[in-house]
Amino acid sequence: MSGLVRKLHVSPVLVGARALSSSSIVYAGNAPSKAHYFVEIPDSSFPKGFQATASHCGVKKKAGVLDLSVILSTSPRNSSAACFTRNVFKAAPVQVSTDVLRLSGGRARALVINSGCANAVTGTQGLQDAWSMVRATDALLPEIEGKKPENETLVLSTGVIGQLLPIQKITNGIADLKASMGTGFKAWELAARAFMTTDTFPKLRARTFKLNGVDVRIAGIDKGAGMIHPNMGPPPGPPHATLLGFIATDAAVSPGSLQSALTYAVDRSFNSISVDGDMSTNDTIIAMANGASGMEKEIDEKADPEAYEVFRDELTSFATELAQLVVRDGEGATKFVTVSVEGAPTYEDAHRIASTISTSALVKCALFGEDANWGRILCAVGYAPVSCVDPTKVSVSFVPSDGSSDLALLVNGEPQAVDEARASQILEKEDLEIRVTLGVGNEGAKYYTCDFSHEYVTINGSYRS
Amino acid sequence: MSGLVRKLHVSPVLVGARALSSSSIVYAGNAPSKAHYFVEIPDSSFPKGFQATASHCGVKKKAGVLDLSVILSTSPRNSSAACFTRNVFKAAPVQVSTDVLRLSGGRARALVINSGCANAVTGTQGLQDAWSMVRATDALLPEIEGKKPENETLVLSTGVIGQLLPIQKITNGIADLKASMGTGFKAWELAARAFMTTDTFPKLRARTFKLNGVDVRIAGIDKGAGMIHPNMGPPPGPPHATLLGFIATDAAVSPGSLQSALTYAVDRSFNSISVDGDMSTNDTIIAMANGASGMEKEIDEKADPEAYEVFRDELTSFATELAQLVVRDGEGATKFVTVSVEGAPTYEDAHRIASTISTSALVKCALFGEDANWGRILCAVGYAPVSCVDPTKVSVSFVPSDGSSDLALLVNGEPQAVDEARASQILEKEDLEIRVTLGVGNEGAKYYTCDFSHEYVTINGSYRS
Numbered sequence: 053m054s055g056l057v058r059k060l061h062v063s064p065v066l067v068g069a070r071a072l073s074s075s076s077i078v079y080a081g082n083a084p085s086k087a088h089y090f091v092e093i094p095d096s097s098f099p100k101g102f103q104a105t106a107s108h109c110g111v112k113k114k115a116g117v118l119d120l121s122v123i124l125s126t127s128p129r130n131s132s133a134a135c136f137t138r139n140v141f142k143a144a145p146v147q148v149s150t151d152v153l154r155l156s157g158g159r160a161r162a163l164v165i166n167s168g169c170a171n172a173v174t175g176t177q178g179l180q181d182a183w184s185m186v187r188a189t190d191a192l193l194p195e196i197e198g199k200k201p202e203n204e205t206l207v208l209s210t211g212v213i214g215q216l217l218p219i220q221k222i223t224n225g226i227a228d229l230k231a232s233m234g235t236g237f238k239a240w241e242l243a244a245r246a247f248m249t250t251d252t253f254p255k256l257r258a259r260t261f262k263l264n265g266v267d268v269r270i271a272g273i274d275k276g277a278g279m280i281h282p283n284m285g286p287p288p289g290p291p292h293a294t295l296l297g298f299i300a301t302d303a304a305v306s307p308g309s310l311q312s313a314l315t316y317a318v319d320r321s322f323n324s325i326s327v328d329g330d331m332s333t334n335d336t337i338i339a340m341a342n343g344a345s346g347m348e349k350e351i352d353e354k355a356d357p358e359a360y361e362v363f364r365d366e367l368t369s370f371a372t373e374l375a376q377l378v379v380r381d382g383e384g385a386t387k388f389v390t391v392s393v394e395g396a397p398t399y400e401d402a403h404r405i406a407s408t409i410s411t412s413a414l415v416k417c418a419l420f421g422e423d424a425n426w427g428r429i430l431c432a433v434g435y436a437p438v439s440c441v442d443p444t445k446v447s448v449s450f451v452p453s454d455g456s457s458d459l460a461l462l463v464n465g466e467p468q469a470v471d472e473a474r475a476s477q478i479l480e481k482e483d484l485e486i487r488v489t490l491g492v493g494n495e496g497a498k499y500y501t502c503d504f505s506h507e508y509v510t511i512n513g514s515y516r517s
Numbered sequence: 518m519s520g521l522v523r524k525l526h527v528s529p530v531l532v533g534a535r536a537l538s539s540s541s542i543v544y545a546g547n548a549p550s551k552a553h554y555f556v557e558i559p560d561s562s563f564p565k566g567f568q569a570t571a572s573h574c575g576v577k578k579k580a581g582v583l584d585l586s587v588i589l590s591t592s593p594r595n596s597s598a599a600c601f602t603r604n605v606f607k608a609a610p611v612q613v614s615t616d617v618l619r620l621s622g623g624r625a626r627a628l629v630i631n632s633g634c635a636n637a638v639t640g641t642q643g644l645q646d647a648w649s650m651v652r653a654t655d656a657l658l659p660e661i662e663g664k665k666p667e668n669e670t671l672v673l674s675t676g677v678i679g680q681l682l683p684i685q686k687i688t689n690g691i692a693d694l695k696a697s698m699g700t701g702f703k704a705w706e707l708a709a710r711a712f713m714t715t716d717t718f719p720k721l722r723a724r725t726f727k728l729n730g731v732d733v734r735i736a737g738i739d740k741g742a743g744m745i746h747p748n749m750g751p752p753p754g755p756p757h758a759t760l761l762g763f764i765a766t767d768a769a770v771s772p773g774s775l776q777s778a779l780t781y782a783v784d785r786s787f788n789s790i791s792v793d794g795d796m797s798t799n800d801t802i803i804a805m806a807n808g809a810s811g812m813e814k815e816i817d818e819k820a821d822p823e824a825y826e827v828f829r830d831e832l833t834s835f836a837t838e839l840a841q842l843v844v845r846d847g848e849g850a851t852k853f854v855t856v857s858v859e860g861a862p863t864y865e866d867a868h869r870i871a872s873t874i875s876t877s878a879l880v881k882c883a884l885f886g887e888d889a890n891w892g893r894i895l896c897a898v899g900y901a902p903v904s905c906v907d908p909t910k911v912s913v914s915f916v917p918s919d920g921s922s923d924l925a926l927l928v929n930g931e932p933q934a935v936d937e938a939r940a941s942q943i944l945e946k947e948d949l950e951i952r953v954t955l956g957v958g959n960e961g962a963k964y965y966t967c968d969f970s971h972e973y974v975t976i977n978g979s980y981r982s
Binding site for chain 2: 138139140141142170172173174175212213214215278279328329330331332333411412413414417418420421423425426427428430431432433434435441443462465466467504505506508509510511512513
């Protein structure tokens, strides 16, 4: 009960609440605001040779709300790569972007984004509309060696499934964007805002690092709060989520190596988060590397494996930061939980178990209620689709976010006498790590998840209204 | 929003509610009462040769609340069979019942049940406690041909995971039950009540049918409202859920044929329901057939396949009725939804897709909000773990519960113009069928699920309190 009472206490809008019985709890709504995760970033951290802007073109009903964005690379040596949903019902923008990536030989230079409508399950008209967005955005690109840009734009759409885009408004809107293209923090912020659906803050990060002795910059935006349980692979692999993200760097990386690095990074970041276990028809992460930092040679996995690994690991770390913002802003979320599974025979086994715990409705409700109901964690380990679990070797502990000592709940299959006061101390914090040790190998994986609140139900009981 | 407003209207406890914004909805709790699903049944429908009773022995804190029950067969020719959870963390009663079934050669005659504590993840002490329950209940059984009953009792426990049973209270309680054993509706009702945890009504059904010209009777009890997504198989198969059920008949059936029929029935009934997608450590369904109807020969699958099929199909139909009661009483549920998947290449494909739709948090929230958000249904079909879905051949429709005509939402992958008023008419009813046609085969499967409400979160945020 304490968790529910706590909700009432932190709620900014509290309506005459009195707990009458466990089945008549009054919930006044409002997960805590996450706006403080939107931070200002110096212009110097943003990659050179990229321009961005956004506008309201009318996909969303409310006047002035951003719903359209274009980001493009002005560099002639741009590489691009993508990971797309593995859902069988790939949305039109996913299908079209897969084609564009192939047709451009991994050299697409622009990205167009609309929010408010996912252009998913929209049949042949949906495909035509996505191609119209490609052509309208291609027209904004500068020519390279006198060649008119064609099939150089990747498309992202997010919003309601099963409705057609107001395509005329969108193509008109794209043409109008030419005048407002800009660089730096303010320009990228516009793009991040145009991404948002149920997100409560624009998700934007940037940083710098050294690659082959050169200072390079990386920036990224993403969006997503619900229908989050991505499983994305490189094209033309089978499709899955609505998580959308774009990462740009002014490092020089060959298209093939950019794809390898992105696939590796996405597996360990965006494919390792869950809000509600629902994998969308539109999930897409796009990366571009345009070499505008002045690096002479493109990094190649085979020719220069050391530099490639530095780049891949920086990309993975950056993608993880962006992915975690989505979990922070999970619909109705009040907790940010890291699920670590260690001692597994393979990464895949560890990842599957971490995913199963992160998706359990009962575990997530207990986290919301700040209830140390570790039996539910165990139970989820027990039904994970793996064959490596030996019940007598499993240990489970809570790892507090303040650096204080762990709380052992289960050791080698034997339950521990749990100090409930200490458990409550740990659980009342926003951040928590659940650590599961299998004791049957040396591999591990991390998953990031949030709790399941009344607010989630409220948001998703009336999403289309 | 309409769904949420509706909740407020039906809510028996309404506390000064005014919708301030979508994030400050006031929810006054209380899913509608399900008490009308508990119905009186004539004594003549209950199988002969079974006795039942229950008491409060002190596992549950509140005085007078039933938490212990014994049901036994007084017939010397009793057959028994069981399906157990496939969760790796099999609770002690599951492990012990598996052993008893083997040791008794499928002839166990008694069942002991406690609620309030699941005796799961309780190590060696948990196993010893479950064996103590077996011995205490064996002592209530009449001798057969002068032989002292030994290893003839199956054990069921339900409640919190990771706590030890108060075993002395339980064994004392079992000994005291001898005096109150009875037959017929009132005796069975006691057993059904002792099963309950978050259930809002005791789940008890009975019926009669003809088998080889003889009138036979079948009765059953079950429990479960949360942690419901069973996947049970016959022993010694790998273990999954907390759904518990017991079915007794006075038909005469050999132990092997009773197990075959039960495995078939459980796949199509208890293994085809979901409340929250969490598979418990304790799920168990037990069946007994004692021949007390006067049938001369035990039915055997090989010797008399026709009679076996009649029995198997009656058992499946009866098990489905019991399983549906669990979904009706799902924690916080306001809807009862049948998910039918047709036109699949195999039963397993259809079953997996139906399971994925039934478990989607987004689909279940939309059902709670009475929102015809069929894109979420499609999305779940698209990430189901099968390889048979052709997006251009999938159709989806709502089938109303009042016999009026279906509402097509998607036909061969093309979205239909949906009459939202008609959709609302269908969705505001308690019962609904979602029908998905794959168009790639002739097999089908049904799943039964409920919606996801604020009440579910409330119940599971404070389960241990």
